[in-house]
Amino acid sequence: MLENKYFNRRRPSGFTLIELLTVIAIIALLIAILLPAVQQVREAARRIQCRNNLKQIGLAIHNYHDVMNVLPPASITGSPPCAACVYPNASGCSECPGPVFRKGPVTVFLLPYIDLAVIYNAIDFNAANIESPLQFTLDNSQPIANVKIKTYQCPSDSYEKFIWNGYGRLNYMTSLGPYSMASNHGNWASSCGCDMTGTAASTLAAALTIYTEATPPGGSQALRTNTGSNRSPGAFGNLTWNNLTGAPIGGCSSFAEFSDGLSNTIFAGETRPTCNNAARSGWYFTSNGCGSGTTGIPINWDSCDQVTVPGSETNCNVSCSANTSYGFKSAHKGGCHILFGDGRVAFVSESIDMWTYAKLGAKADGCVLETDSF
Template sequence: MVRQKNYGFTLVELLVVIAIIGVLVGLLLPAVQAAREAARRMSCSNNFKQIGLAMHNYHSAYQLLPTHGAGTINGTGAGSIPAATVPVNAVQSRWRDSLVCNNSKLSAFVGLMPFMEQQAIWEQISNPSTDGGTWNAMGPTPNRLDYKPWATNIPALRCPSDPGQGLPASGRTNYGACLGDSVFASSMLGDSIYSDDANPTPAAASQYNRASHRGFFKMWNNKGNFRDCLDGLSNTIAMGEMITYLGDRDIRSSTQGSGGGNNATLIRDNPLACRGQIDPARPRFWSGTAQREDRSRGYRWADVSSVFSSTFTILPPNSEICGRSNFNDIVIIGTMSSQHQGGCHVLMGDGAVKFITDSIEAGDPSIGGVWKDGTGVRAPGSISPYGLWGALGTSASKEVISEEF
């Protein structure tokens, strides 16, 4: 009798093979994840490159940079509904919400839309519309979620590594205009903090603005162009990357405040004023609930407000952001950040995209910023007190960039 030979596997052999496969998968998975992140990082860099090309094409067409803080203003002054019942100084009215105009609260990205192959969105914005409401040309203030262009997520403005989506954000952005190394009043047209007059004139407020407008972009109808960049386009950051808030108390995308209430001078004089609110057990998160979560990083691509679409070179990349308890725009320490490991992308004035590490030389972050009445290293026109990082953010302080970055 001939016995048939069994060619099957034993249970032990199967378990050994499964174990080997599991070990191989465990070894390969990090490499696969790293490869995916490298692809996302490359895509993010390409997005920034396209924004740089759009910026240069805009400048070629108009001999100006896109204005960071442009738009329409209601002729009655206040720009509110009903405007005639709100007797407020026209300077302060810029911060009021409106249905009939945008109160010059539009970011530089709005003007770049036709140059970023977003002609369809630009057509909606630049013409009157009845889609979801009755809207004038250039739309309402950017807080209006019912105005579809402001609520649209534009892929070219999103980093693939950032998973943020949904309310309370409107259309998100992971890129912001660089306003330099000074924040005090750089993004505010008028406030009683500048003067004993509760309704300061534009001339009074502009004195503070001029001292703080040290970056590649200036705010509120400043018609900048390439020739204003005296430090050189290749030595000046035009825009920086930033993460959007995920509802997780991340110190880079929300703030718990300095503990000083609405004291703007506290933050102006000490960029580290919010550091005491960081959870020592989890240094990437605040110890308590974030304030004003609806006004978090990157939540409105079309809004000129510093927290939404602006970046600064004060604290090193991926440091905390810091603002007053009401989180308005007199003082917001809003540095650059990303979901990439170890740093973030920046767009230089010449259109080059570079990756800046968190360890870049950034001077003494405890020194207060340059402002109108500052002295010494804080005097208007002085070189940046924030080392190489600050020097890259300023456009006309005559710093010499001698280091590779």
């Protein structure tokens, strides 16, 4: 029987062009579908790490209190005598020299309690200014200011554009509570200043008038300032000295002073070096308040612009404006992580009622808020 050569011919191996293009199209479609999900998973992981960082900071604060019986100061600074700079003559502050007595921000004092005593022990606290000249690690491998501490860095925030001399990034601040950063005259004197008084000429800044009001609308409980040993409405306060008499100003509060309850008081939250010049200097620098934030500024208030216009209201949105840059803010959408006194970390919405937010920052204003109110 003759063999049919047509039946025994093998089909050539490989893909046709149409099949190859179809496979490529399917792969591209799958990537397009999965990529946003992968990015969301990555951001979720970064947010978890950011949350855990604040939990570690909260644990460190409690451990510090267990040892010292008080909370650490937000910063320790001192300035030379200057009559023009005595509060409330705020208009003379531009004539005064900066602090020369700098013993560090709260992030320095917490080092032994986040398992970094080796860095803390390398700091020469006998120096009037621990920042100048720059001090080095015990092995002299690098300046202490340049040490990168993961506990102080939120992985969601990008800082590459604003690296200053390699300083270790700072993404978290302790809370001064509903502390008004506005000066008597609206702080127009400085090229970075913005008006927070809410006058007719400052419509953009009118949203900030809540922090300068003595009594909230509707006749509800007024905010109490200068409470406790730290003379601050919030959990933390700056420790400094009167630049004429040398008398100490401020101090450190103990847990006994939190009459509103630790679970009802904000201890710390996020910041962004891109939007806060003080935080941009890193975790090691005192900067007369570096490491401090206020609940007197809305969460995620936009202070990320880098261009100042002298005498302009738009300066409320620049990173060098002390009036607005010290608000808590994050690289996360919709709000930021906030640490409460009981160690709880919550993601607080940027749309939170501002009087509720302000009261959560106060440790002894007599207002105990239900957790479902924010």
